[in-house]
Amino acid sequence: MKICQVERPLVATNRIALMEHKHLQVVIDGSAKLVAVDAVGAKPGDWVICVGSSAAREAAGSKGYPSDLTIVGIIDHWPPEGAGDDTTAPTEDSAGDTAAGDAASGPGDQTGGAG
Amino acid sequence: MKICQVERPLVATNRIALMEHKHLQVVIDGSAKLVAVDAVGAKPGDWVICVGSSAAREAAGSKGYPSDLTIVGIIDHWPPEGAGDDTTAPTEDSAGDTAAGDAASGPGDQTGGAG
Amino acid sequence: MKICQVERPLVATNRIALMEHKHLQVVIDGSAKLVAVDAVGAKPGDWVICVGSSAAREAAGSKGYPSDLTIVGIIDHWPPEGAGDDTTAPTEDSAGDTAAGDAASGPGDQTGGAG
Amino acid sequence: MKICQVERPLVATNRIALMEHKHLQVVIDGSAKLVAVDAVGAKPGDWVICVGSSAAREAAGSKGYPSDLTIVGIIDHWPPEGAGDDTTAPTEDSAGDTAAGDAASGPGDQTGGAG
């Protein structure tokens, strides 16, 4: 599962019927923005556990639900206290961004370095 | 799910029978171009939600449909107003490109930096 | 689905029985070389649509076929005419390569830049 | 399967019922932090084998379990003795980090280089 931070809800009025009216959230996974079905009622800023692959379907409520990323839990404390984790340190790329922007340089970052 | 922008329809006359005559779209996911089955009738320039993994099959209409990426919704507003999102800022790579080109530096970008 | 270019057939005499005698092709996906089961009879140089995930199995002919990447269609025109697409522009990395080499810097490229 | 190093347990009080009370671990995969369901009782610092995709569900105990990453084994010796493996060499990025931090530059690293 991925550790993501919720950015904001996503509205897509025109969507297939199988998606029903479940809430969608834009989540930040490293430097990428993804869309996840929200199964726990997360709020913007929350650090959440997102499950992907075929497990995302059942986690979203039924085996036939068309999800490949579902929020299945809200992490109690992230980043952990005293971890000296670089997820909280502003970097060259994120300095001056919003809190959500800073989060973008957290876990799962696959972006190349610079000289 | 991924946030992609539709670039153009894709024509592949020689294809397996299982694909039927469903419409295929070239979509831009960060800096990569992918092909998605269109289940909502999207137009070039639309920002869409694409579902992958095994969920893409049922979303395309039937459990046996050979899709690993299906457009399941059109996003109402993207990028969000007042987001200060870097998806709208022209960069070194995209300046002078078309709108679709600019979009290529949006969410999901996994390309390395430069010295 | 991915947009790949066929490079050459791949021979693996020692393989599991489940793979039968279906043709395998080396395909180029951005800067990576992958192996795909060929369900359409593609030739080296062809631009093709490759389906992955669990959909690759049924696309290869049967639900039990051990494929995670199957060529399901040949694209009529790629890159599109007048697209101003950077997939045709020789780059620092590919200049002097063969046509297939140039293609390697096309869609799906996740390689970092250079200073 | 991926070779990951266990960093610490993860607590998520608010989670979907399907996840039951199984233990979750933060694991380091190259430079990314992921969450895995622990099926073997691993400790922080252990190098483990993590299985993903749909196989992660059954490995977590039942076909309906919503996991896309499950720890299925603890590696006896990693990195292997006398391997001259760069997974043990401190790099520009990890020097000064904890043991777990050093591990982050190990296998599965997809981060770009620097000038």
Added chain:
Amino acid sequence: MKICQVERPLVATNRIALMEHKHLQVVIDGSAKLVAVDAVGAKPGDWVICVGSSAAREAAGSKGYPSDLTIVGIIDHWPPEGAGDDTTAPTEDSAGDTAAGDAASGPGDQTGGAG
């Protein structure tokens, strides 16, 4: 499927019962090290075809086997003769490494460039 090179066998005494006693191999996929279930009896140095996704389970011997990467074939000739393939060229990163180390800069490399 991926083109990988076998590096060495992997021993994990403490593993879930579902994995039985099948052989595991460390394989190199570009710059990443992965673990694959060996269904063909490969040796260190062999270039092999690895299947992932849900197809890896059945390829490993049974539908319930917890594998997401299975070696399904040994490639007859790789890299191909006269290919002018850069998979054989030593690079800044791999010069001085073992044969297996050189292989790490072969197909599937997603590592960023340098200035």
